[in-house]
Amino acid sequence: MDNAFQAAFRLIAERDPVLVEIVTLSLQVSLTAVLIASAIALPLGAAIALWQFPGRGLLIVILNAFMGLPPVVAGLMVYLMLSRAGPLGELGLLFTPTAMVIAQVVLILPIVAALSRQVIEELWGEYREQLQSLGVSRLGAIPTLLWDARFSLTTVVLAGFGRASAEVGAVLIVGGNISGVTRVMTTSIALETNRGNLPLALGLGIILLVLVATVNAVAYMVGESARRRLG
Amino acid sequence: MNRAEPLSLLPLELEGVAFRHRGQTLLHPLDLRLERNGKTLIMGPNGAGKSLLMRICHGLLAPTAGTVRWCGGATPDTIRRRQAMVFQRPVLLRRSALANVRHALGAQGVPRRERARRADEAIEQFGLQAIAHRPARVLSGGEQQRLALARAWALRPEILFMDEPTAALDPAAIRAVEEAVDTFHHNGTCIVMSTHDLGQARRLADDVIFLVNGTLVERSPVQQFFEAPRSAQAAAFVRGDLVW
Ligand SMILES: Nc1ncnc2c1ncn2[C@@H]1O[C@H](COP(=O)(O)OP(=O)(O)OP(=O)(O)O)[C@@H](O)[C@H]1O
Numbered sequence: 001m002d003n004a005f006q007a008a009f010r011l012i013a014e015r016d017p018v019l020v021e022i023v024t025l026s027l028q029v030s031l032t033a034v035l036i037a038s039a040i041a042l043p044l045g046a047a048i049a050l051w052q053f054p055g056r057g058l059l060i061v062i063l064n065a066f067m068g069l070p071p072v073v074a075g076l077m078v079y080l081m082l083s084r085a086g087p088l089g090e091l092g093l094l095f096t097p098t099a100m101v102i103a104q105v106v107l108i109l110p111i112v113a114a115l116s117r118q119v120i121e122e123l124w125g126e127y128r129e130q131l132q133s134l135g136v137s138r139l140g141a142i143p144t145l146l147w148d149a150r151f152s153l154t155t156v157v158l159a160g161f162g163r164a165s166a167e168v169g170a171v172l173i174v175g176g177n178i179s180g181v182t183r184v185m186t187t188s189i190a191l192e193t194n195r196g197n198l199p200l201a202l203g204l205g206i207i208l209l210v211l212v213a214t215v216n217a218v219a220y221m222v223g224e225s226a227r228r229r230l231g
Numbered sequence: 232m233n234r235a236e237p238l239s240l241l242p243l244e245l246e247g248v249a250f251r252h253r254g255q256t257l258l259h260p261l262d263l264r265l266e267r268n269g270k271t272l273i274m275g276p277n278g279a280g281k282s283l284l285m286r287i288c289h290g291l292l293a294p295t296a297g298t299v300r301w302c303g304g305a306t307p308d309t310i311r312r313r314q315a316m317v318f319q320r321p322v323l324l325r326r327s328a329l330a331n332v333r334h335a336l337g338a339q340g341v342p343r344r345e346r347a348r349r350a351d352e353a354i355e356q357f358g359l360q361a362i363a364h365r366p367a368r369v370l371s372g373g374e375q376q377r378l379a380l381a382r383a384w385a386l387r388p389e390i391l392f393m394d395e396p397t398a399a400l401d402p403a404a405i406r407a408v409e410e411a412v413d414t415f416h417h418n419g420t421c422i423v424m425s426t427h428d429l430g431q432a433r434r435l436a437d438d439v440i441f442l443v444n445g446t447l448v449e450r451s452p453v454q455q456f457f458e459a460p461r462s463a464q465a466a467a468f469v470r471g472d473l474v475w
């Protein structure tokens with residue numbers, strides 16, 4: 001066991017090419033997924049917060065339910081869409097990094113949308129009359145609300161990133177864990193542990209742990225400093 | 232400047248304005264005329280409908296009956312831009328004091344170059360230079376109230392609604408607000424303000440609107456209201472008795 005730890009740290013210290021490749025792909029996939037999901041989910045959350053429309057309550061319930069969507073189910077849904085017989089089979093995306101990005105978007109979009117809806121609705125309740133008094137329309141209020149909620153929304157997005165980078169089920173199903181193509185940290189850890197290649201599994205595990213801990217620390221500090229500085 | 236333009240929004244006329252909510256009448260039908268350059272104070276016990284009346288005048292709430300008519304046939308956009316309201320609990324954005332004023336000017340379509348100048352001017356007018364760059368929401372209650380007034384000042388409204396702007400302020404801050412009200416007035420802004428402070432009403436008002444339970448009981452020039460009120464309810468209110 002001690003040897004495995006030493007070997008793992010050596011892999012990290014020496015920037016082992018296999019390890020670096022896996023970590024790089026993981027970050028690329030999860031960051032891309034977070035960017036795409038946020039670009040859709042933040043305006044969506046704001047729209048649900050600001051406008052009344054038929055089915056609004058149902059949409060909120062669905063988003064909240066999908067926040068807890070099991071990753072393997074998300075993976076299965078995307079697999080069915082992208083598989084040769086599926087509606088998007090023509091694109092040939094299955095078992096590519098793009099497929100993994102799509103799966104992670106499906107996974108975190110509801111989280112970012114549902115949480116940002118909550119944040120923005122609360123702020124709108126507070127700002128509404130003042131903004132109305134200044135002659136700001138609902139649409140015109142969105143930039144103000146997004147900016148004033150920037151700290152809370154940053155923690156929302158970080159929560160999405162944390163979930164994306166730590167999940168294994170969805171990317172395993174749609175990515176296929178193909179060496180050099182679709183192997184990310186979580187799937188590699190599962191595979192290398194099975195194979196008995198503990199140094200690589202441990203090395204990746206340590207990096208993943210540090211990454212997730214850092215994301216959480218940043219989220220916490222952002223929230224704290226916002227509370228202190230902006231009241 | 233808005234008020235330098237020949238066209239005026241005032242007088243504001245309310246005709247048969249009433250407000251009902253869930254079968255309850257919160258404001259009974261009333262007629263009201265607010266003249267240019269007036270200082271009108273709205274008084275009455277808690278829950279009388281003072282805030283409600285101001286919200287309706289300001290256009291935040293639509294009356295369920297009657298009409299609110301501004302003079303001169305201005306567009307809704309112009310009407311919105313020529314009035315301002317200071318709420319009882321100031322709503323300040325999560326930015327610096329100065330940025331709050333600039334945001335309001337931006338919201339009203341003031342060109343970017345002019346925003347900075349007018350914002351600085353307003354900050355100075357209300358003695359907020361030292362705290363201009365602090366986050367607005369960590370300011371003290373009195374400072375926040377002054378900032379809300381500075382924001383309204385920067386907008387150069389033709390009519391300004393203020394909902395109990397001095398509740399919970401210390402005597403010095405109250406004096407500062409009252410001086411600000413005078414400054415507004417000297418610049419030609421029509422003032423509509425609610426207060427529970429009888430002394431303040433005496434000091435500031437031209438005339439008093441007295442509401443009880445959603446009914447406009449009396450509107451009198453200030454001296455008459457305090458010395459020879461026409462209604463028994465106003466007489467009791469001025470003495471400090473309970474009125475329902
Ligand atoms: N949006 C609303 N929906 C339902 N009821 C309301 C609404 N706004 C006001 N009311 C009710 O209307 C009545 C008058 O309220 P308003 O806030 O105008 O009183 P006020 O005269 O300003 O009292 P205070 O001196 O306590 O500020 C109250 O009974 C209040 O509960």
Ligand SMILES: [Mg+2]
Pocket residue numbers: 281282283394
């Ligand atoms: Mg009130």
